[in-house]
Amino acid sequence: MGYVKGDRMRPNHHQFVAFAYVVREGSFSAAAARMGVTQSTVTQHIGNLEKAAGTLLLRRGRDGVELTPAGQEFYDLADRMAALEAEVSERLEGFNAMRSGRLNVIGNAPQPALRLIAAFLRRFPDIEVSFSLYDWSTATQMTRNRLADIALITDPPASEIWERIPIESVDYVLYCPLAHPLSRRDSVSLKDLEVETVIVPEKGSLTRRVLEDACRTHRIALQRIVTMTTFPLMYEAVLQGVGVAVFLRDSSLIKNAAVEIPIAELDRHHETYLIATKDRVRLKLVREFINCLD
Template structure:
């Protein structure tokens, strides 16, 4: 028996929403309908597509292969609906945005929300490796990625470029310097992102290139947490400049061994950029 359109759509929404119940709510059907569609699809394929766990669902390797197809089907469905509904398609909807740096993403989301207040925008901040993998696996509608990898499957729109700087309290001895060397940080407690982040990779590469060892480090998950840690006096941090609008009590100082500019791009899969929801988000860049 061949799988039908409804089974693929239900499967894609379960992955999008993270649970059977949330997918049922989004599609306006009962949870038992979703369960039946997924069960029939797995029976036809001959192997599980999803693992059910306490924290929701995750794809099996076979599930990932079929999810790519199912998500393309959802995108095509959305495009057909938009053409039938016209501009009314922007009166409601949901957009999943991810990024590895907060400031450019939040700025664009703010502009988009001013124009389309009824669209629900979900934003997740992830390390670079996780964010790029989510885009490759079609787990988000749009990504804002610094030093994004090149892919034939993606459309890429330039957002901004920035260099890495040291964030330190105004009263810190290093705050008086016009620039700092990584050597100046050897006796400091340096707050760095978790492994998998672009910042950590570039910082470690620079230290290795210049034979500098940072002995006292504290690892934290996201830039907002790192920034708060600087304000609390836990240490000093390395991150992209202008990553926060909050400038109170903190200096941003260039790092001599890390002068390169790093570009942030808005990324979306090519089959999604024609959707009104995505194209209007891209238009919010300017």
């Protein structure tokens, strides 16, 4: 489907804001609920914006919406307008609107994100918080593309568009079942893992990159690799006896069925940061989440 260029009405900020929320929420219905309007209103705003742009901005499918290349160019501006509108609304309401709202939080490891979310919800139990785990590459790209309010990422790149607040310094360890022979060791080397089944995250993860770089440097060839999507699944696989896993220390509070063993070649510490774009840091919801670091 396309649009013929010609005389078109200029788009207004309502259309851009609706567009931003459709992308953020993943559907027209969710965007309408977030904005407090009808779905037909959101649909009309998007249709008018696409007519004004003279091109398709979103592809609709059974799994939600997907940005077209033109839509990606529009989204950055639209999301900035949505953030500005939210900031204006907060100021008009006197900064006492913490009885409602929603935060979209993403991360590449479950801790310390869950600790911060728990602390935030103890203070603001009426705020809806969504949290999703992604591999390092996806989480970083989503943050760069403004698809989350807050991200918690280990070793994120520096960027002029966002603020990075250090949270903690962590290292990589081997997660090992208590009954495994390696569980009695104070430390292990990558050489010890050549004969083990090693559970690792997917290719886009920081863990996978760090592990593969270390193996190349030390000329280690891991013979049996099992790939899984997230740390909770990896940890469950360790408990089920699938193998041993490499991941960041203290990624689980469950300590009675597995041990964390330092890996000699992975002794460098990695910094985990809270990240938010500079305009979103000005929003009260985001600031209050950041305040939970204190």
